[in-house]
Amino acid sequence: MPNENAYERFRRVHKVGVSCTNKKTSYFIQNHESSTEITVVRTGEELPAVMVMNHAEGADNSLLYVYADADINLGDYFTWKEDYHFFALERVTIIKDVDFKKFTALECNVLVNDQFWAFFAGNKRAFKTTSLMGGFYETDTLQPILIAPINDELKINGYIRFNNQEWRILSADLDSISGIGYYYIDRALNARDLESEMDNLEENDLAPSASTLYVGQEHTVDTEQGYIVANNIVVVKRTATTATFKPTEAGLLSVTLRRNGNPVSISYEVREV
Numbered sequence: 001m002p003n004e005n006a007y008e009r010f011r012r013v014h015k016v017g018v019s020c021t022n023k024k025t026s027y028f029i030q031n032h033e034s035s036t037e038i039t040v041v042r043t044g045e046e047l048p049a050v051m052v053m054n055h056a057e058g059a060d061n062s063l064l065y066v067y068a069d070a071d072i073n074l075g076d077y078f079t080w081k082e083d084y085h086f087f088a089l090e091r092v093t094i095i096k097d098v099d100f101k102k103f104t105a106l107e108c109n110v111l112v113n114d115q116f117w118a119f120f121a122g123n124k125r126a127f128k129t130t131s132l133m134g135g136f137y138e139t140d141t142l143q144p145i146l147i148a149p150i151n152d153e154l155k156i157n158g159y160i161r162f163n164n165q166e167w168r169i170l171s172a173d174l175d176s177i178s179g180i181g182y183y184y185i186d187r188a189l190n191a192r193d194l195e196s197e198m199d200n201l202e203e204n205d206l207a208p209s210a211s212t213l214y215v216g217q218e219h220t221v222d223t224e225q226g227y228i229v230a231n232n233i234v235v236v237k238r239t240a241t242t243a244t245f246k247p248t249e250a251g252l253l254s255v256t257l258r259r260n261g262n263p264v265s266i267s268y269e270v271r272e273v
Contacts, residue, residue, distance in 0.1 A: 118148035
């Protein structure tokens with residue numbers, strides 16, 4: 001260049017050389033057998049990338065390579081071939097000066113609360129990473145785990161739903177990887193369609209009636225001086241006009257009370273809870 005001294009020329013040539021070297025390191029992004037395109041959900045932008053699948057049981061733990069200036073960060077969701085949902089689980093540090101970024105990415109296998117994707121590891125599968133940091137994250141064989149970018153829907157002692165099942169979040173590790181949560185969960189009682197259940201019970205002549213009791217259920221009856229005689233019950237309380245008892249076994253129960261000075265027998269059907 002005109003009026004350029006030797007030092008300025010050296011710096012320019014060196015800068016161009018470094019740029020060319022860096023570009024060589026990222027040449028594979030669009031020229032590898034695993035080259036593809038992903039769409040970052042946060043920005044809607046399509047990015048050239050290389051994805052190397054681990055092909056583990058269930059969801060895939062993958063390596064993701066993108067250009068150094070690609071707008072994708074730790075915890076970002078992205079899609080591949082539209083139907084496959086991933087999130088960037090961990091940024092892998094590369095010692096050399098290169099022109100690409102490397103992440104471990106996790107394929108999502110559940111849609112939580114019909115709002116966001118996550119990776120669910122059941123109680124018979126360990127979760128391994130392919131990180132160069134030597135990651136091996138193994139779940140308790142008796143404790144399911146949910147892994148997802150941290151968000152307000154996931155709170156300890158809170159409830160979530162996926163796969164037609166309610167789950168309770170027992171505890172969480174929110175510190176091992178910045179922005180990523182490891183949530184230990186357990187099955188919760190599902191809400192039931194009580195009207196449908198009642199119709200089903202009535203159709204099968206199993207609907208409870210006024211004479212239906214349940215094992216362990218407290219029941220109060222009118223009786224003089226708290227008088228009550230029966231087998232397979234526990235008397236909880238007596239007053240001048242009532243007695244409270246709990247059945248201890250399922251089956252037919254006959255209870256003798258006193259009313260107007262005379263013994264009166266009442267029959268109940270006792271069911272298991």
